[in-house]
Every structure is written in structure tokens, then in C-alpha cells.
Amino acid sequence: MLNTLGLYTDTEKNMNSNEELLFKFYSAFQTRDKKSMLECYHDEVEFRDPVYGIVKGVAAKAMWLMILERGNELKIEFRNVSANENEGRVDWTAYYTYSKTDRQIVNRIHATFKFKDGKIIFHRDRYSVWRWAGMALGLTGYLLGFTPFIQNQIKSDAVTSLRMYIKRKRMAG
Numbered sequence: 001m002l003n004t005l006g007l008y009t010d011t012e013k014n015m016n017s018n019e020e021l022l023f024k025f026y027s028a029f030q031t032r033d034k035k036s037m038l039e040c041y042h043d044e045v046e047f048r049d050p051v052y053g054i055v056k057g058v059a060a061k062a063m064w065l066m067i068l069e070r071g072n073e074l075k076i077e078f079r080n081v082s083a084n085e086n087e088g089r090v091d092w093t094a095y096y097t098y099s100k101t102d103r104q105i106v107n108r109i110h111a112t113f114k115f116k117d118g119k120i121i122f123h124r125d126r127y128s129v130w131r132w133a134g135m136a137l138g139l140t141g142y143l144l145g146f147t148p149f150i151q152n153q154i155k156s157d158a159v160t161s162l163r164m165y166i167k168r169k170r171m172a173g
Contacts, residue, residue, distance in 0.1 A: 018083035
């Protein structure tokens with residue numbers, strides 16, 4: 001694991017292959033290494049989260065490419081990497097500025113995984129959309145971020161951005 005100074009600790013010496021895979025994924029995310037990050041995903045991967053919903057295969061990979069390309073200030077921290085031969089989990093935090101409002105975001109995420117053929121076949125991120133809305137939208141988000149109207153608008157914006165990105169990059173999705 002990386003300590004607060006970004007140095008490896010002795011923990012990763014005892015990691016199994018799926019823990020190493022998760023460590024590779026998030027280390028690549030931290031360093032913006034798109035190729036290494038996407039190598040961790042199975043071609044038939046299914047990603048789920050509260051905003052993008054269910055995204056599969058090429059579209060899931062495109063989502064991460066879009067996030068990396070747009071998030072110039074994006075900083076990632078991760079911890080609690082654990083996995084067995086079938087499932088894994090990681091706690092991670094994303095720090096960035098939400099471009100639409102220029103507000104600072106600190107999104108704490110709990111991720112769970114399933115593996116197939118030495119790669120991630122299923123990835124689910126869980127976090128509070130209401131909490132995110134409060135950070136991103138300010139008072140409006142704190143007061144109304146729990147409502148279906150606001151949450152559906154956030155989801156619609158994210159999915160539309162991903163569709164436009166896939167179309168612009170001419171990726172099959």
C-alpha cells in the first residue's frame with residue numbers, strides 16, 4: 001500500500017494476485033496511466049455507481065478515460081485493499097474541482113469487485129449522491145440533493161457527457 005508520503009509499505013509484499021490487480025488499478029489511476037488502468041478491466045466488465053448507473057465493456061473503459069482527461073486537478077488516494085480469488089474491495093477518495101460550479105469535491109467511495117480471467121469483471125462504487133450534490137452545488141445541493149429531481153439531473157448530465165465522449169472519440173459503446 002502507499003503511505004501518506006506516496007511510498008510503498010511492506011504490506012504489498014504479501015498481496016495475492018487480485019489484491020495486486022486492485023493495487024495496479026488505483027496506482028495507475030493516481031498516476032493517470034490510462035493503459036495500465038484499462039488493462040485491469042476485463043473486456044466484458046460491468047461498472048456500477050450511483051451516478052452513471054450500469055456501464056459495460058467499452059463504455060466503462062471510456063468513462064475512466066473521460067474522467068482522466070477532464071480531471072486535470074484530480075487526486076486519488078486509496079486504502080483498505082483486500083481481495084480473495086473471487087471478490088475484492090477498496091476504499092478510495094477523489095479530490096477535484098467540479099467544473100460546472102468551480103467547487104471543491106472530496107468524494108469518499110467504497111468499491112467492490114469481482115474477478116474473471118485475472119481481470120476485474122465487476123466494479124461497483126458506492127457513495128452518497130446527496131453529500132456529493134452538497135459539495136458540488138452548494139446550499140441547493142445540501143437542501144435538495146436527496147430529491148429524485150436533483151439526483152436524476154446529476155445522473156442525466158453524467159450519462160449524456162459519457163455518450164458524447166464516446167461519440168466524439170468514435171468508440172463503440
